[in-house]
Amino acid sequence: MIDDRLYIDPELVQFYDLENEGGGDVDFIMGFVGDAKSVLDLGCGTGALTAMLADGRAVTGADPAPAMLDVARKRCGGDRVEWVEGDARSLRLGKSFDLVILTGHAFQVFLTADDQRAVLDTIAAHLASDGRFIFDSRNPLAREWQEWGPDDSRRTVAHPTFGAVEAWNDAVQDAVTGIVTYDTFYRVPAGGRQFHAQSRIAFPAQQALAEMIAAAGLVVDRWLGSWQGAPYAPDTGEIIPIGRKA
């Protein structure tokens, strides 16, 4: 059951694409997909990348948040994608794909090792024998959440109806579990109406990911540390495994 208002509340979902215009992950995946004929995008969200991938390929986008999928269905190219309301921990489509992706740090919404293992099992269950997977998770060693305080994160989001919306975050890490709880605020200029979501994300370490990936019957060919292609290192911002079935 998903309870993060960032993804289930249509009023907050309308900010998602304004804040996530696509960056290195989109460029990398569009270059990486090559001649893959089928793609499964787990945690596809509003489906910007999913729809791009569907040009000439059989693409399925899965997400448990109806409000995110509503945006995805309506976007340009959305009619080329098979959209599935489903949880990446339990989804079983009964078919395999040349490429399985989980981007936009969707892996981090899974807070426990059991949930993370379940998602990796789902990836393995949907990979063709020569299929590949790729996902991203922020490197806990980079401690990016320390930059998500109100002063560092304050920004203006140009909303088509509300105008210049003031946005900011706040974040705190639980020292025991490593889970980061972060708040997202949007304040509309006229009337001062405010939207708020509180979200929780995990920051699994690369070693823990490596062990879970192996336990799911998967092997990693390359560990990237950025979507620009740098290899993973303790000081890189990202942990990006690229692999296949063992």
Ligand SMILES: C[S@@+](CC[C@H](N)C(=O)[O-])C[C@H]1O[C@@H](n2cnc3c(N)ncnc32)[C@H](O)[C@@H]1O
């Ligand atoms: C940060 S967004 C990333 C969306 C998209 N992949 C992107 O790159 O823009 C995280 C997504 O994970 C989805 N999500 C949350 N819980 C999930 C679950 N149990 N299974 C699959 N996706 C989930 C959310 O609904 C949201 O769309």
